[in-house]
Amino acid sequence: TEYEEREAALFGGYTWAVATTIEIYNDFVKLYTQLQTQLPALVNMSSKMRFGVPNTLEPYLARTNDFGKTVREIIEQSFPNVEFYTIPQFVTASGNVLQLRLDEVQGQPVSTYAFTEKMRLHPVIPLESGWKQKKSGGTAGTIIQMPAAFAQMLGA
Numbered sequence: 001t002e003y004e005e006r007e008a009a010l011f012g013g014y015t016w017a018v019a020t021t022i023e024i025y026n027d028f029v030k031l032y033t034q035l036q037t038q039l040p041a042l043v044n045m046s047s048k049m050r051f052g053v054p055n056t057l058e059p060y061l062a063r064t065n066d067f068g069k070t071v072r073e074i075i076e077q078s079f080p081n082v083e084f085y086t087i088p089q090f091v092t093a094s095g096n097v098l099q100l101r102l103d104e105v106q107g108q109p110v111s112t113y114a115f116t117e118k119m120r121l122h123p124v125i126p127l128e129s130g131w132k133q134k135k136s137g138g139t140a141g142t143i144i145q146m147p148a149a150f151a152q153m154l155g156a
Contacts, residue, residue, distance in 0.1 A: 015155070016057050016096075021065040025074050027153065031100035032079070034151040042105055048081045052099040054090035095155045102149040110149035114140035 016024055028051065035043050053061065061072040061084070075082060090097040102110055116138035124133045144150070 016060040019060070021063050021069075021071050021074070024060055024063065024071045027098065028071075028075050028079075028100070031098060031151040031153055035100060035102065035149070038148040038151070039102075039105060043102060045079050046081055048083075048103040049079065050083050050085055050099075050101050050103065051075070052085045052087045052090060052097075052101070054096045055086050055088045056091050057096055057098075058084075058086050092154075098153045100151045102146075105146055105149050108145070110146040111142050111144045114143050116140060 016027075019027075031051075032043075032045075032049075035049075061075075062070050064070050065074070069077075072084065087099075090099070104110060117136075119135065119137045122134040122136065124131050
């Protein structure tokens with residue numbers, strides 16, 4: 001279909017459903033190379049990283065090569081400090097998102113979480129046959145302090 005052709009064109013001309021073990025591994029290497037380009041000399045293969053994949057692509061990390069090694073094992077062997085995360089929100093109408101991010105750069109975190117207030121209790125309001133009390137809280141979400149420490153790919 002037209003959608004599958006467009007999706008395949010976003011990656012290296014293939015989707016993970018039909019990709020070989022090496023092609024899937026090479027997608028990871030492309031993301032790592034992008035981090036190397038964005039942060040020259042600040043990232044290496046031993047850097048602590050997080051690899052986010054959508055839940056629809058996670059099974060393909062278990063695909064084995066001719067030697068019985070899975071894609072996940074090959075990645076972990078080459079990049080010993082990588083952690084894998086399944087992120088359902090990475091399944092989008094435009095295709096699947098893959099994200100590789102560093103945990104820190106030169107000892108500084110690349111992102112943090114911010115809250116306006118965690119939980120606030122408002123005054124108790126007495127009623128005829130009971131009470132009610134409003135509770136509120138807020139969050140600013142994730143604050144990305146170093147956008148260059150993130151690499152993303154759309155397709156798969």
